[in-house]
């Protein structure tokens with residue numbers, strides 16, 4: 001059994017809801033999921049030692065939330081190379097954040113990124129979002 005770290009940034013909790021459901025998908029698959037708000041991560045030691053990592057942020061003004069940018073700078077030193085990874089985020093119309101996070105995990109951290117790409121949902125409860133988020137968690141769990 002592995003343990004997956006899911007870290008989210010959020011302003012109005014839509015991205016938190018997605019994080020929690022991805023965590024459910026991981027647990028349904030028989031693995032542990034630790035879902036943490038980005039403010040709980042103090043340094044790279046808090047990111048090390050997991051079997052997979054999934055990071056998420058909503059998009060505001062075309063960007064991820066600043067605290068998620070800082071998390072990514074910490075994660076650069078967390079020895080994530082080769083580990084399964086994914087990204088997610090709630091958005092309104094353009095949704096750049098999840099893709100930017102995904103690209104950083106892929107190109108800089110050299111993680112084994114899920115073939116689905118980033119999970120972008122307007123909200124967990126809209127248009128099959130709950131199922132999509134659970135499936136995303138299951139797919140990453142299967143890569144452990």
Ligand SMILES: Cc1cc2nc3c(=O)[nH]c(=O)nc-3n(C[C@H](O)[C@H](O)[C@H](O)COP(=O)(O)O)c2cc1C
Pocket residue numbers: 009010011012013014015016057058059060061062063090091092093094095096122123
């Ligand atoms: C001031 C403001 C700016 C926003 N800018 C964008 C944007 O550039 N692109 C986009 O797709 N959504 C944008 N949104 C929509 C948010 O991404 C959306 O409401 C999302 O569900 C918020 O997620 P959260 O609850 O996790 O913070 C914006 C929302 C607000 C209030």
